[in-house]
Amino acid sequence: MTSINTNVAAMTALQTLQSTNSMMDDTQNRISTGYRVGQASDNAAYWSIATTMRSDVKAMSSVADSLGIGASTVDTAYEALSASKDVLDEIKAKLTTATQDGVDRTKVQDEITQLQNQLKSIASSASFSGQNWLSIDSSAASYTSSKDMISSFSRSAGGSLSVGSIRVDTSSFALFDASGTKSGIIDSGKVNMTAVTLGAGTSAAGTAGPPATSGTYTPAAPTAAFTLDSDDMISFTLAVDGGTAQKVLITKGIIDDALGTTDGVVSSANYAKVFAKAVDFANVTGVSVNATTGVVTSNSTGTTSTVAFAAGSSDSIGVSEMDITKSTVKTVDIKAYINIVDSAISKVTAAASTLGSVKNRIDIQTSFVNNLMDTFEKGIGTLVDADMTEESTKLKALQTQQQLGVQALSIANNSTQTLLQLFR
Incomplete structure (x- = not known):
């Protein structure tokens, strides 16, 4: 049926065209935004x-940035430690030279002083983003030896969030400590040293005859x-037979060498061995030492022979305080200094090895x-x-x-013109 009131064909064509236009809008929106799902609807x-x-x-992304800062901080500390090791190697070489007879210790000390100052410069410069792990x-x-670097971000199945971190204990990295403890690798640790009082021991003057009847000194074990x-x-x-007093040192290296240990601990039961090793290390002339009893x-x-003991004091010295020009510093002291520097190099x-491991973990x-x-x-x-x-x-x-829809709508709209032809 053809009606002049309702153009069904035009209505159908219009609906189809509108649907096509709507789908085109959606498609063009996806093409322009690149998203198939651009909004919640x-x-x-x-x-x-x-x-x-x-x-x-x-x-x-913030975690990655944090890891980048952490890696840079670790790199800074590592490079400073590496440079410090090179300087310590130089100091060790200078001290070794100073043990030779005829060496001008003043000139050697001038070089050592410059190297000591260089260590301070390296430590103070090893700062990244306000963090310095070597000069503390x-x-x-506000100080804490534990440093946390954000390393992960995760969400559980229930939706709860958690943030992980890499914790680095920097307590063993410090070269200098400005506090009263001076616990750095390079600076002095005097206040860490507990006073040790050595007993006077017993002395016996010898008489004329062979060495077997000569003067002796038996060391007294410490009370604790x-x-x-x-x-x-x-x-x-x-002092042997009234001669010049010869200096003897007991150090951690001597203790560990005498006892075959690594902890530097001395008890009253094994002190004699340590004492004997110390006298031997000091090359005290004119005496022999019993390695078991320490006598x-x-x-x-001669007609009268003696061994005189003068109790000294406990002390502690760091690489930054070594001065071989002091009148009290003997060759045995310099040898002890070499051991101290060598220990600092090991630390x-x-x-540096620990930092290398941390850096590797950060990279991974x-x-x-x-x-x-x-x-x-x-x-x-x-x-x-x-x-x-x-x-x-x-x-x-x-x-x-769309083009076909427009054509269909145009044809449908023109159908009324065909109807008019019937009335002409």
């Missing part, structure tokens, strides 16, 4: 998941066990976080990104449908 579930994951990716003040209220660190020492003197015997065959090497974690972010981005894209190949094909089809 497109797909509420996918949009919610993608929005949450995008937020997590931003958080992980452990007495400061004590421990020496690498920068601690105990000094005393032995010192004068080798003199610096161990600290950084790579993992970056790969994880890429995986998240890929997952988000799978959920919400538009397939541009598919959308372009769909757009061309819709453009064709």
Whole structure:
């Protein structure tokens, strides 16, 4: 039936054209934005998941930045420790030279002083983003030896969030400590040294005859066990037959060498062995030492032979305080200094090794976080990104449908003109 009141064909063509235009708008929007799901109304579930994951990716980006700062801080400390080791090697070489007879110790000390100042410069310069792990003040209220670097961000199945970190204990890295404890590797640790009082022991003057009847000194064991660190020492003197007092030192190296240990601990039961090793190390002339009992015997065959002991004091010295020009510093002191520097080199090497391990872990974690972010981005894209190949094909089809729809609507609208022809 043909009606002049209702053009059914035009209405149908118009509806089809409107539907085509709507689909074209959606397709063009997906092409222009690149998103198949650009808002919650497109797909509420996918949009919610993608929005949450995008937020997590931003958080992980901050984690990657934190790891970058941490890596730079570790690199700075590592390079400073490496440079410090080279300087310590030089100081050790200078001290070794100073043990030779005829060497001008003043000139050697001038070189050592410059190297000591260089160590201070290295430590004070080893700062990144306000953090300096090598030059510290452990007495400061804000100081803590544990440093945390944000390393991970995760979300559980229940939606709860957690932030992980890499903790670094920097207590063994410090070269200098401005506090009263002076616990750094390079600076002095005098206040760490517990005073040790050595007993007077017993002395016996010998008479004329062979060495077997000469004067002796039997060391008295300390009243309590004590421990020496690498920068601690105990000094005393032995005078043989009224001659010049010869200086003797007990250090951690001597203790460990005498007892076959590594902790520097001396007890009353094993003190004699330590005493004997110390006298032997000092090359005290004119005496022989019993390695089991520690008894010192004068080798003199004169009418009267004696071994006089003068109790000294406990002390501690760091690399930064060594001065070989002092009148009290003997060759045996310089030998002890060499051991102290060698111990400092070992500590610096161990600290650098630890930092190397931390840096390796940071690099691994950084790579993992970056790969994880890429995986998240890929997952988000799978959920919400538009397939541009598919959308372009769909757009061309819709453009064709639109053109046909316009033609159909035009034909439907012209049908009334055909009806007028019937009345002419």
